[in-house]
Amino acid sequence: MDDGCMIVLVVAGIIIAAIIAFFLVVYVILPATGIVIIGIGVAGSGWGAFVAGRNFYHVLIEAHQREK
């Protein structure tokens, strides 16, 4: 195989790798990142809403017991 062929093969390999990397980033890594972040965030907000409601209830009861 001559040098010309080698160069073509390397360039093609790089391009293919870049395309693969691009698709990997766009369709796998970024969605996965988003899913993880949003998943934790959603879980946190759900928990947060529950905790906020629970805290509010407890604090309200406490406040009224103090005022009794």
Place this chain on the structure above:
Amino acid sequence: MNIYTPQPAYKIYAFDRGWRVLKYVVRHLFLRTQAEAEWWFKKAQGVRHWSIGEDWYKVYAAWVVIVGLWIAGGIQYVTATIVAALFIAAQVTALSLWAAISLIGMGVLSICTFAYSRYYRIFFRCPDCHRDMPIPTYICPTCSAEHSRLWPSIYGVLKHRCKACGTRLPAISAFGRKRLLRICPHCRRPLNVGIGEGTNVHVPIVGGPSTGKTNYIVMATQALKQTYEGKYGYRITFTDDEHQRNFEANLRQLASGQELLKTPDIVPQAINLKIRAPKARVPKLAYVYDAAGEAFNKSENTSLQEYYKYVDGIILIIDPFSIAAYRRLHQKEIERLRGSLRPSALDVMQTYERMMQMFEASVGLRKKRYAQPVAVVITKVDALDLEHDIGLPAAHALVASDPALASEDEAISKLVRDFLCSYDLENFVRDLESQFAKVRYFSCSALGRLPNPGDTSSFDPVRVLEPLAWLLTQSKVLSPVQQPARKQAVMPPLVMQQHR
């Protein structure tokens, strides 16, 4: 008058606890949220520490988790803020509405109560210390805490809740406040149930010692009850059980031919009589003051009679045997019967002057004559044949000879007036008539005969009702159309002759 005084009661939720609850909830909700958020931030911190020195993809994965944890932590504040904002909005709206409705309720009830009490002249006045009060001090039936402003206020529109025991106390009479024990805030003595229930009418009985004031008022009250309850459908009751018992004991004593004991109180306790006319919406509450005659012996004693500032009419009792000119003329007879007559030692003019001194100091000096009616009553007419001089026999004769006189009452008034003038009391009569617009003269005998320790037959009073009925009619307590028929009872001449 202090309208607001701190009370041993809980304030209305909307004026006090509601706002404190709001503050507490908001503050503690965020304190707890902070603790919850800290948990997420600490987890993120832990992941960050774990990723230090790791491969890049692990660091990347770690930062993904860290960002997620931060968002989760931050959202704790967001949800808490939303919950707090909703709570604040709901609580502030509810409290504001509650407070506004309560204020309107308080205003309406206060205005109605004020207007009602002013229109009907209903006041809280202590029959013991004679002082006015905006409202009595009510005693909690459970813990005896004293509530000095048990009326619609920020402590409750219809009811107050006692802070010491939690008992709900009605704040208006219609809800049962009048059933609570209450005391005078000045002298701290219990107030009877009638105080503050009817139009106040204050009537002092004025006279020197031994003029027979107590005998007179007991007999007159009995006659008033018998006549107006029996004939005209009035309801006349004592609002204080003790007054009722004393009155009944006095009647028993008089029924057994014994005179009543002398009143010891220089500053008397008022006797409260509730007088309800047929179909009357509001009863009248008469305060009858029977001060000891010694109250008029000294100016200092007279000045203690604080109730004069409320006076609606005066019954001035005159012992004919304390009139100097009369006493001089009948010295022998009076001396012979001194034990039974017990002539008053205090001169009529002195009594009158001290009464006027107190009256002017209390009511104030006026250019016009005073509107309060004065009934001048000569007592003890059963003795020394006075009944024939200033009683019904003389009145009959006068009515027959003088067509200008419309009734025997008018004739008696004229006879008594002339009697006083003829015994050197013309100045007294003139001064009295120049000071007061309504003056009427009466003669009566509270006992009907001279007291005799050996005679246990009941006393039979003569014309005791007329002065009291006239005064109460002038004060609009009794209806003028329902004046009792004139009493026709005349002392038997033979009985009169015995005392001559």
